[in-house]
Amino acid sequence: MVRLSLTPNALQILEERYLLRDPDGKVMETPEEMFRRVSEWIAGTERNNREYWEARFFRMMNNLEFLPNSPTLMNAGLPGGQLSACFVLPVEDSLDAIFTSLKNAALIHQSGGGTGYNFSRLRPKGALVSTSKGFSSGPVAFMKIYDAATEHVKQGGKRRGANMGILNVDHPDIEEFISVKTDRVSLRNFNISVGITDRFMAAVEKDLSWGLKDPRTGRAVRNIPAKKLWDQITGTAWATGDPGLIFLDSINRDNPTPGLGEIRSTNPCGEVPLLDYESCNLGSVNLSKMVTAHGGNYEIDFNRLAETVHAAIRFLDNVIHANHYLLPQIKSISLKNRKIGLGLMGWAELLMLMEIPYASTGAVKLAEKLMAFVRKESYKASASLAEERGCFPSWTESRFYPDQKMRNATCNSIAPTGTISVIADTSYSIEPLYALAYRRVGILGGKSQQELNKVFKTKISRMGYWSEHLENTVLQTGSIQKIQGIPEQVKNIFKTSLDIPWEFHLQHQRAFQTFTDNSVSKTINLPAEAGAGDISDVYMTAWKYGLKGITIYRDGSKEKQVLQRCNVS
Numbered sequence: 051m052v053r054l055s056l057t058p059n060a061l062q063i064l065e066e067r068y069l070l071r072d073p074d075g076k077v078m079e080t081p082e083e084m085f086r087r088v089s090e091w092i093a094g095t096e097r098n099n100r101e102y103w104e105a106r107f108f109r110m111m112n113n114l115e116f117l118p119n120s121p122t123l124m125n126a127g128l129p130g131g132q133l134s135a136c137f138v139l140p141v142e143d144s145l146d147a148i149f150t151s152l153k154n155a156a157l158i159h160q161s162g163g164g165t166g167y168n169f170s171r172l173r174p175k176g177a178l179v180s181t182s183k184g185f186s187s188g189p190v191a192f193m194k195i196y197d198a199a200t201e202h203v204k205q206g207g208k209r210r211g212a213n214m215g216i217l218n219v220d221h222p223d224i225e226e227f228i229s230v231k232t233d234r235v236s237l238r239n240f241n242i243s244v245g246i247t248d249r250f251m252a253a254v255e256k257d258l259s260w261g262l263k264d265p266r267t268g269r270a271v272r273n274i275p276a277k278k279l280w281d282q283i284t285g286t287a288w289a290t291g292d293p294g295l296i297f298l299d300s301i302n303r304d305n306p307t308p309g310l311g312e313i314r315s316t317n318p319c320g321e322v323p324l325l326d327y328e329s330c331n332l333g334s335v336n337l338s339k340m341v342t343a344h345g346g347n348y349e350i351d352f353n354r355l356a357e358t359v360h361a362a363i364r365f366l367d368n369v370i371h372a373n374h375y376l377l378p379q380i381k382s383i384s385l386k387n388r389k390i391g392l393g394l395m396g397w398a399e400l401l402m403l404m405e406i407p408y409a410s411t412g413a414v415k416l417a418e419k420l421m422a423f424v425r426k427e428s429y430k431a432s433a434s435l436a437e438e439r440g441c442f443p444s445w446t447e448s449r450f451y452p453d454q455k456m457r458n459a460t461c462n463s464i465a466p467t468g469t470i471s472v473i474a475d476t477s478y479s480i481e482p483l484y485a486l487a488y489r490r491v492g493i494l495g496g497k498s499q500q501e502l503n504k505v506f507k508t509k510i511s512r513m514g515y516w517s518e519h520l521e522n523t524v525l526q527t528g529s530i531q532k533i534q535g536i537p538e539q540v541k542n543i544f545k546t547s548l549d550i551p552w553e554f555h556l557q558h559q560r561a562f563q564t565f566t567d568n569s570v571s572k573t574i575n576l577p578a579e580a581g582a583g584d585i586s587d588v589y590m591t592a593w594k595y596g597l598k599g600i601t602i603y604r605d606g607s608k609e610k611q612v613l614q615r616c617n618v619s
């Protein structure tokens with residue numbers, strides 16, 4: 051067995067947030083013991099071959115080939131251990147319902163989960179409230195209350211919760227919503243997205259007037275030019291990064307159980323569209339470990355990948371059984387649909403190992419081939435679990451019925467892997483590297499220092515371009531693009547996020563989305579000099595590509611640059 055080897059960054063994160071502590075607050079397990087605790091608990095749901103699966107699950111985590119989402123690592127085996135990362139809660143139009151969901155959100159945050167909500171069912175600001183004869187404060191005011199509550203419920207005293215707030219594009223308060231974050235204080239613990247419909251996009255394209263409707267009656271209360279709203283959305287996103295868009299029609303076209311209701315919201319980072327009260331367990335395969343090397347040449351090891359995907363799908367299906375559900379409504383719908391989301395991390399490092407530039411058609415084609423393979427194997431694994439354990443209970447009401455037996459209503463999601471990729475020491479999700487050097491945290495109060503990405507360092511040395519000058523330049527600038535004497539084709543392999551045109555960012559998102567039944571969390575990074583017109587082009591192209599959501603970040607547009615929007619610490 052390979053010995054677990056962790057970077058100082060990974061160790062620090064694990065010690066601060068993941069490893070169990072005794073009542074005096076002293077860390078009482080090693081990272082290896084953490085993986086044992088998790089594998090024992092998750093394999094504990096197996097009827098036969100429990101020991102085999104425990105060893106298998108332990109091996110893939112300890113080798114950093116697969117990691118489940120953070121709450122599973124933190125809480126597996128603990129009394130009342132809540133293991134899911136993603137939830138959607140309803141926000142109905144009554145004070146009672148609004149504050150019931152707020153309380154439930156606080157409980158979910160406390161357990162390490164994130165929550166998404168669509169506030170569009172709330173009556174607009176200024177509408178009459180019959181009980182008090184007063185006027186409603188409107189959805190944005192209630193979102194601010196949710197935000198304030200989030201601010202003060204720290205997860206295990208360590209990180210704040212994360213929220214997704216959605217308002218549909220035909221809600222009368224949409225303009226207030228679009229600009230709510232421009233003061234840079236409001237909704238700090240929210241990602242916000244406008245719920246977009248195909249009808250609205252057609253109205254933008256044809257420059258038509260757009261009706262804002264009272265959600266209680268469906269009647270238009272006001273008309274504005276669709277284009278004006280679009281310009282406000284893209285202009286505000288240019289200035290602050292928010293709002294993103296959620297494409298409700300694309301999401302509902304893929305809703306596996308339309309009979310159980312319409313999907314209105316996603317989880318905080320957008321990778322899982324869910325019904326009200328539904329939860330989802332995520333996990334990610336580390337692609338940088340799914341390779342074989344022949345000399346200095348790397349290839350994807352599809353056999354190992356298939357084997358890992360099968361074990362990971364089984365692991366995530368077990369999580370549904372091993373989980374503790376905070377509410378009966380969450381338990382009921384989660385057990386009915388058994389949604390899981392297996393995704394990937396380390397895509398950028400895989401491409402570097404294979405010497406394929408991220409900004410190339412070759413990379414996009416490989417993304418399609420890879421994700422098609424992951425989906426095929428995930429579905430095979432879920433189908434074989436269905437043979438062994440039965441289909442998910444709402445299968446007869448699902449799109450899979452009767453042709454394909456499935457254990458899970460969904461199998462794949464591309465999550466941001468904001469923390470687990472640091473634990474696994476690989477690149478985030480399907481994102482390109484943000485820089486070729488990163489800051490290593492100072493252990494035990496030591497000074498933080500810059501360090502080169504290990505894959506870059508190995509590759510560039512093998513290629514014969516290593517020099518002290520190169521090292522110093524990369525440590526200072528994070529890039530090799532301006533170094534003389536390095537051929538263009540080598541520079542292309544090591545382009546970072548802001549060197550990559552948005553068109554390629556988006557093509558990668560589309561390639562992965564095409565073969566992902568849930569959604570893909572991706573940030574389209576743009577350089578500081580990008581204009582509002584670029585944001586409009588990105589958002590429009592995202593819709594035309596049939597994506598389920600879109601998030602951009604223009605360099606420097608937030609005071610504190612956060613690489614992953616949900617990685618609030």
Ligand code: ADP
Pocket residue numbers: 118119120121135136137159162163164165209210211212317318319320321332465466467468469470471614616617618
């Ligand atoms: P991790 O790497 O910690 O497993 P990800 O960055 O992949 O998590 O995020 C996956 C999902 O976990 C998010 O979409 C969100 O639902 C949830 N999540 C992430 N960060 C937080 C947070 N600070 N608080 C609550 N939930 C979070």
